[in-house]
Amino acid sequence: MKLFVQIPCLNEEGTLGMVLDTIPRQIEGIDEIEILVIDDGSKDRTVEVAREHGVKHFVRHARNMGLARSFRDGVDYALAHGADIVVNTDGDNQYKQEYIGDLVAPVVRGEADIAIADRQTAKIAHFSWFKKRMQHFGSQVVNYAAGTRLPDAASGFRAYSKNALLKLNVITQFSYCMETIIQAGNKRLRIASVPITTNPKTRESRLFNNIFQHMAKSGGAITRSYLMFKPHVVLGWLATFFAIVGAIPFIRFFILWCMGTAGGHIQSLVFGTTMLVAALLCVALLVIADLQRTNRVLIEETLERVKNIEYGRVDDTQIPGIRAALIPGLRPGGDDGYGQGN
Numbered sequence: 001m002k003l004f005v006q007i008p009c010l011n012e013e014g015t016l017g018m019v020l021d022t023i024p025r026q027i028e029g030i031d032e033i034e035i036l037v038i039d040d041g042s043k044d045r046t047v048e049v050a051r052e053h054g055v056k057h058f059v060r061h062a063r064n065m066g067l068a069r070s071f072r073d074g075v076d077y078a079l080a081h082g083a084d085i086v087v088n089t090d091g092d093n094q095y096k097q098e099y100i101g102d103l104v105a106p107v108v109r110g111e112a113d114i115a116i117a118d119r120q121t122a123k124i125a126h127f128s129w130f131k132k133r134m135q136h137f138g139s140q141v142v143n144y145a146a147g148t149r150l151p152d153a154a155s156g157f158r159a160y161s162k163n164a165l166l167k168l169n170v171i172t173q174f175s176y177c178m179e180t181i182i183q184a185g186n187k188r189l190r191i192a193s194v195p196i197t198t199n200p201k202t203r204e205s206r207l208f209n210n211i212f213q214h215m216a217k218s219g220g221a222i223t224r225s226y227l228m229f230k231p232h233v234v235l236g237w238l239a240t241f242f243a244i245v246g247a248i249p250f251i252r253f254f255i256l257w258c259m260g261t262a263g264g265h266i267q268s269l270v271f272g273t274t275m276l277v278a279a280l281l282c283v284a285l286l287v288i289a290d291l292q293r294t295n296r297v298l299i300e301e302t303l304e305r306v307k308n309i310e311y312g313r314v315d316d317t318q319i320p321g322i323r324a325a326l327i328p329g330l331r332p333g334g335d336d337g338y339g340q341g342n
Contacts, residue, residue, distance in 0.1 A: 001029060003104060004057075004078035005087045005097075006036040008070035012091035013045040019089065020053040022097040029108035030085075036078055037091075038070040046091070057081070067156075068179075072170045079165060079311040087159045095157040099196045103159045112192035113164040114184055116150060117157035119198050126201045131211055138218060142178050145226040146185025150193050153181055154218075157196070164189050166307045169300060172224070174217045182225040228296065231289035239282035246275025 005023055009016060016037075025033060036057040037050040041064035050058070059073050071088060078086045085107055089095050099117065106112035121127055121135045135154060142153035154177055160168075168183050170176045184191055227234060249272030 001084045002032040002082050003030045003085045004034050004036050004083040006074040007089055007091045008038045009046045009091035010040045011042045011044045013049050015093040016049050016091050018093045024100055027101045038074045040064050040070045066173055068170050068172050068176045071176045075165055084162050089157055093199050103194050106192040107159050107161045113161045113189040115159040115192045115194050117155045117196045118152040118193045119155050142181055146182045148185045166304050172221045174221050178221050179225045186229040232286055235282050235286040239279045242275045242279035246272045
């Protein structure tokens, strides 16, 4: 079984060496450990430091593309080079790499498709009270959207099985963390949480300027991901609300009409009509969104099969308990009609 540890980097020459020095070289259940550095347009000696520490695998961006794109490109590279498990960590030495073995253990044992490190944010000294509360609240929102029970949804220290990576598709331009959890939860992938402790803070985050910007961007990513899977919840509640508000003026007008005093209430009827039209529009949008969701599911299934052909199918004999993502009708390890099987 091959493990790829990928490290997205943007000007991390000062801390990358500490990260690389602490990555374990032997892990139980893992046959090969490879390190991949994603250089996201660094202007310093990040790549040179990585080479000095023996790194042989690189993905380089000519300019800064963002964390989500770096994660996606790293995953594509790792899968193309035979990765069975991909661990994503940070180049700022926030995470203790000694925990990589604990992180991949549930995946190796076949107990989880994804393992996410729980930083135990309530105990992190440099987090303010407000940031701790917002981290907890954000995790609760993600858990609601994904149907999961993760204590630290924002943690970027994660292990993904090949099966999970073939099913996930990163679309957001901000951060993959929230989106992949919501996708994984709605696709019924198994997610484990592994408690860890973190290293002292080395620098400020480069993803956002302040916590309010982070909240706004994360909220947008969560909303888009949630609407992808459950548009009927939002649009259904909106349609119900507008229908109830729109019905009230008509009911009132009808009662007054029965009492013989219905005159002079045209404005209420206009308002009610507007609300009922809004309800009908929400119903129409719900139908369109449901049709789009059906198309998205079909496209994702097609994309997963393409990935199986491009990167090789999941070998269910290597990871017990994980169902192989096979193309129906094809034999694992056999001739698939496209050339030599794995």
